[in-house]
Amino acid sequence: MDEKLPLRSENFSEWYNQVIMRAELADYAPVRGCMVVRPYGWALWENIQATLDARFKATGHENAAFPLFIPMSFLEKEKDHVEGFSPELAVVTIGGGEKLEEPLVVRPTSETIIGHMYAKWIKSYRDLPILINQWANVVRWEMRTRLFLRTLEFYWQEGHTAHATEQEAIEETRRMLDVYTDFAVNEAAIPVIPGRKSESEKFAGAAESYTIEAMMGDTRALQSGTSHNLGQNFAKAFDIQYLDENNQQQFCWTTSWGLSTRFVGAIIMAHGDDQGLVLPPRLAPIQAVIVPIFKNEDERALVLPVVDKVKSELTGIRVKVDDRTEVTPGFKFNDWELRGVPIRIEIGPKDVEKGSVALARRDTPGREGKSFIPQAGLKAAVETMLTAIHMAMLEKARAFRDAHIFEPTDYEEFKQVVQNGWAFSYWCGRSECEAQIKENTKATTRCIPLDQNTAPGKCIHCGEPAREKVYSARAY
Amino acid sequence: MDEKLPLRSENFSEWYNQVIMRAELADYAPVRGCMVVRPYGWALWENIQATLDARFKATGHENAAFPLFIPMSFLEKEKDHVEGFSPELAVVTIGGGEKLEEPLVVRPTSETIIGHMYAKWIKSYRDLPILINQWANVVRWEMRTRLFLRTLEFYWQEGHTAHATEQEAIEETRRMLDVYTDFAVNEAAIPVIPGRKSESEKFAGAAESYTIEAMMGDTRALQSGTSHNLGQNFAKAFDIQYLDENNQQQFCWTTSWGLSTRFVGAIIMAHGDDQGLVLPPRLAPIQAVIVPIFKNEDERALVLPVVDKVKSELTGIRVKVDDRTEVTPGFKFNDWELRGVPIRIEIGPKDVEKGSVALARRDTPGREGKSFIPQAGLKAAVETMLTAIHMAMLEKARAFRDAHIFEPTDYEEFKQVVQNGWAFSYWCGRSECEAQIKENTKATTRCIPLDQNTAPGKCIHCGEPAREKVYSARAY
Numbered sequence: 001m002d003e004k005l006p007l008r009s010e011n012f013s014e015w016y017n018q019v020i021m022r023a024e025l026a027d028y029a030p031v032r033g034c035m036v037v038r039p040y041g042w043a044l045w046e047n048i049q050a051t052l053d054a055r056f057k058a059t060g061h062e063n064a065a066f067p068l069f070i071p072m073s074f075l076e077k078e079k080d081h082v083e084g085f086s087p088e089l090a091v092v093t094i095g096g097g098e099k100l101e102e103p104l105v106v107r108p109t110s111e112t113i114i115g116h117m118y119a120k121w122i123k124s125y126r127d128l129p130i131l132i133n134q135w136a137n138v139v140r141w142e143m144r145t146r147l148f149l150r151t152l153e154f155y156w157q158e159g160h161t162a163h164a165t166e167q168e169a170i171e172e173t174r175r176m177l178d179v180y181t182d183f184a185v186n187e188a189a190i191p192v193i194p195g196r197k198s199e200s201e202k203f204a205g206a207a208e209s210y211t212i213e214a215m216m217g218d219t220r221a222l223q224s225g226t227s228h229n230l231g232q233n234f235a236k237a238f239d240i241q242y243l244d245e246n247n248q249q250q251f252c253w254t255t256s257w258g259l260s261t262r263f264v265g266a267i268i269m270a271h272g273d274d275q276g277l278v279l280p281p282r283l284a285p286i287q288a289v290i291v292p293i294f295k296n297e298d299e300r301a302l303v304l305p306v307v308d309k310v311k312s313e314l315t316g317i318r319v320k321v322d323d324r325t326e327v328t329p330g331f332k333f334n335d336w337e338l339r340g341v342p343i344r345i346e347i348g349p350k351d352v353e354k355g356s357v358a359l360a361r362r363d364t365p366g367r368e369g370k371s372f373i374p375q376a377g378l379k380a381a382v383e384t385m386l387t388a389i390h391m392a393m394l395e396k397a398r399a400f401r402d403a404h405i406f407e408p409t410d411y412e413e414f415k416q417v418v419q420n421g422w423a424f425s426y427w428c429g430r431s432e433c434e435a436q437i438k439e440n441t442k443a444t445t446r447c448i449p450l451d452q453n454t455a456p457g458k459c460i461h462c463g464e465p466a467r468e469k470v471y472s473a474r475a476y
Numbered sequence: 477m478d479e480k481l482p483l484r485s486e487n488f489s490e491w492y493n494q495v496i497m498r499a500e501l502a503d504y505a506p507v508r509g510c511m512v513v514r515p516y517g518w519a520l521w522e523n524i525q526a527t528l529d530a531r532f533k534a535t536g537h538e539n540a541a542f543p544l545f546i547p548m549s550f551l552e553k554e555k556d557h558v559e560g561f562s563p564e565l566a567v568v569t570i571g572g573g574e575k576l577e578e579p580l581v582v583r584p585t586s587e588t589i590i591g592h593m594y595a596k597w598i599k600s601y602r603d604l605p606i607l608i609n610q611w612a613n614v615v616r617w618e619m620r621t622r623l624f625l626r627t628l629e630f631y632w633q634e635g636h637t638a639h640a641t642e643q644e645a646i647e648e649t650r651r652m653l654d655v656y657t658d659f660a661v662n663e664a665a666i667p668v669i670p671g672r673k674s675e676s677e678k679f680a681g682a683a684e685s686y687t688i689e690a691m692m693g694d695t696r697a698l699q700s701g702t703s704h705n706l707g708q709n710f711a712k713a714f715d716i717q718y719l720d721e722n723n724q725q726q727f728c729w730t731t732s733w734g735l736s737t738r739f740v741g742a743i744i745m746a747h748g749d750d751q752g753l754v755l756p757p758r759l760a761p762i763q764a765v766i767v768p769i770f771k772n773e774d775e776r777a778l779v780l781p782v783v784d785k786v787k788s789e790l791t792g793i794r795v796k797v798d799d800r801t802e803v804t805p806g807f808k809f810n811d812w813e814l815r816g817v818p819i820r821i822e823i824g825p826k827d828v829e830k831g832s833v834a835l836a837r838r839d840t841p842g843r844e845g846k847s848f849i850p851q852a853g854l855k856a857a858v859e860t861m862l863t864a865i866h867m868a869m870l871e872k873a874r875a876f877r878d879a880h881i882f883e884p885t886d887y888e889e890f891k892q893v894v895q896n897g898w899a900f901s902y903w904c905g906r907s908e909c910e911a912q913i914k915e916n917t918k919a920t921t922r923c924i925p926l927d928q929n930t931a932p933g934k935c936i937h938c939g940e941p942a943r944e945k946v947y948s949a950r951a952y
Contacts, residue, residue: 027593027596027597029542029543029589029593030547030550030589030592031543031545031546031547031580034543034544034545035543036540036541036542036543036593037540037541038540039538039539039540039608041540042538042539042540042541043538043539045541046539062515062518062519063515063518063519063522064512064513064514064515064517064518065512065513065518065521065613065631066505066512067505067507067510067511067512067629068510068544068582068613068615068629069507069510069566069615069628069629070507071506071507074506086573087572087573088572089570089571089572089573090545090568090570090571090572090580091568091569091570091571092566092567092568092569092582093567093568093569093570094565094566094567094569094579095565095566095567095617095628096563096564096565096566096617096619097562097563097565097617103570104507104566106544106568106582113505113506116506117503117505117512120503121503126802132515136613137541137544137612137613139544139545141571141572141573143572152545152571153543153544153545155541326602
């Protein structure tokens with residue numbers, strides 16, 4: 001903790017790792033590529049869970065729990081699915097001291113085992129739709145890992161739904177994309193761009209994949225949540241059928257959608273600054289920290305009762321009192337800045353005298369972010385300030401994003417802009433162009449915005465006719 | 477669903493399985509010994525989680541997440557621990573298509589990997605105590621499995637704490653035993669008996685284990701939650717040391733404590749009856765179900781607006797309206813009785829006319845449990861009734877328990893009473909007696925009550941001097 005944090009502008013990657021370690025969000029586990037999510041990081045994830053879970057329930061979904069282990073043969077039933085996931089599997093071959101007849105895969109995702117159960121549960125149209133979500137850990141054997149962004153084991157929610165008609169499945173897929181967008185913007189203050197994935201970037205086994213894409217502080221893109229229309233692919237592979245109102249057997253239409261602890265990485269990289277984390281107020285584990293300031297016993301006796309009183313009045317706000325005696329107030333200021341607490345409340349003898357407190361905004365460092373507020377009515381002032389911080393963070397992230405999205409007019413310009421930003425340009429839709437762009441520039445197709453009303457144009461790469469514009473960027 | 481539920485009194489085991497399947501609490505997974513927890517069962521578990529989690533946080537604990545995979549070598553560091561768990565391990569030997577150099581164990585419990593991290597995090601006495609809990613899935617390769625009671629994969633919380641002194645660790649162990657007892661009694665209406673485990677029944681690697689033991693409807697015992705004082709066993713195995721105030725290196729004292737989805741089995745078996753589940757009101761996913769009653773369109777138009785009005789007034793209570801049109805009210809009554817919903821609210825044309833509703837208590841079947849309550853003030857009446865149901869269920873379970881605890885005076889009587897109840901009798905403390913009792917009667921030492929003020933006596937089995945009385949019973 002003695003050495004300074006690397007500058008975000010100079011070494012973004014090292015800044016990212018050190019912020020996580022120093023703020024005690026997570027730590028490296030003794031198993032390659034796995035992480036330990038420490039209490040401060042887990043509390044952030046719990047807040048993400050709570051706000052998402054409320055949205056899932058409000059849209060009619062229920063939670064359940066499906067097994068960790070999936071028979072290897074299940075994965076093989078959907079051709080694209082097994083192709084996509086088989087290089088990434090962790091496999092249990094021994095159970096209770098004996099070699100298993102059929103190896104068990106540790107779930108990388110649960111379409112197959114849930115499909116198997118849905119086939120068993122669904123009999124008639126009256127059983128539809130089935131709208132289930134689970135909060136779970138999943139394992140993908142990644143070679144290059146980063147804390148939160150890409151770990152062997154990660155935590156997520158995966159929604160799995162089954163419907164009677166294609167239209168309902170499409171609506172569900174889009175509804176959950178909207179839920180993710182709403183969550184990102186209104187809880188995490190991240191102005192994500194929703195859209196469709198290209199053929200090469202879509203989920204293994206999906207008919208159509210949708211994504212929310214976020215711009216990080218180094219302008220790279222992060223896929224932050226996905227929603228998949230699975231068509232009848234899994235219904236046919238797992239025989240998920242229902243008897244319709246005319247007594248005919250029909251295959252269901254299914255969807256799946258997920259958001260993971262990767263989103264914690266998005267929050268760190270979208271909002272952080274040279275001092276460390278800047279947490280969005282609605283998700284921050286601690287929304288306000290009170291730092292008592294005193295030089296001697298007399299001042300202490302004056303200050304601490306006011307600290308207690310102020311804390312007890314801030315009901316409904318997540319407040320922590322930093323009552324450590326072994327460190328100075330200055331150390332505490334830096335510490336809570338590093339940890340990204342939105343508001344710092346300072347209470348010293350002068351504040352007691354004046355009946356006020358000093359508030360410091362994390363998102364606005366220095367004098368500008370500091371104000372003196374009467375103790376009476378402090379709760380309303382803090383609530384107002386939390387909202388103001390949310391809005392300011394969203395605005396700042398949006399301005400940064402928009403300043404780094406370019407509309408190149410030729411491929412030379414395209415190659416330039418994606419070095420430090422996103423390109424929004426026409427694409428003919430051919431995988432060949434996409435692959436060559438990736439090879440030339442490392443930029444991938446991030447998403448194709450929905451409901452485009454653009455006039456036809458020409459592909460930025462090959463010049464052939466193109467109907468849609470796409471976002472291209474280097475990505476995590 | 478057409479055939480009748482087996483009678484609980486005639487075939488307890490089959491009754492148990494069928495209640496779970498018919499009430500849709502859980503289902504069998506396609507992997508041997510694993511279960512799918514369905515939405516109704518998971519909602520019950522979520523309520524258990526919420527009430528426990530609040531108690532953990534109120535006693536100063538934080539949540540975190542440690543990895544699913546543990547290097548095989550970690551387990552081997554604590555001799556008793558590896559001996560206890562090695563027959564039950566699921567082992568990952570292949571990752572990303574390649575054979576792993578060191579096999580990874582799917583966690584059966586996390587003392588080892590958490591111990592490893594604590595050794596890294598703890599430097600000085602200022603870092604203590606560490607009070608962390610995690611909600612997780614764990615895997616034990618059981619041969620004979622039962623839904624909820626014993627499954628290969630199950631869900632639980634595991635608390636892991638580290639302390640500077642033995643006394644603090646003992647206090648923590650006992651505090652969490654008290655938390656479990658309080659939860660069982662005041663949320664689940666199960667009058668558990670807390671106590672110490674015998675040497676042969678304690679956790680592999682613990683200095684001392686404590687348990688809450690519950691009596692099921694067939695008088696068998698179910699270990700429903702455990703709290704372990706681990707002494708310095710894991711601290712020494714994993715080198716968890718701290719620098720004390722005198723600058724001396726000291727080993728920590730650690731504890732662990734857990735409660736699992738097994739508790740759902742306890743709720744089913746402690747309270748259920750021939751009609752199915754009887755859920756304790758404070759944990760029930762649905763606390764009151766409204767069944768509208770009408771014979772024709774006119775009555776329907778009369779009843780439904782009142783149903784909506786009543787539902788909207790029952791704020792803070794978990795209410796469901798059963799608006800299915802394809803089944804009769806009688807079918808619905810049976811269905812919700814099977815699912816154990818504490819209160820049924822019937823609203824028909826006569827109720828609309830009188831401005832009242834009919835309330836039926838699940839715990840008191842038939843006419844006795846039925847009352848007619850004015851719609852005005854219904855919320856208070858329902859809340860009062862939920863409390864009354866909780867108290868009545870607890871009282872009923874306590875009376876049943878006490879009627880089936882016997883204090884045999886000789887071994888012949890002991891052998892008899894444990895056929896259909898628990899024995900509370902002196903034990904000399906020798907494992908030989910315990911083993912012989914088990915062989916003769918299938919009864920095991922369930923727990924040794926704390927703080928006994930009993931006069932010394934003679935062992936029920938060997939007649940040798942004994943200082944303590946123990947509960948013995950056949951157990952799940």
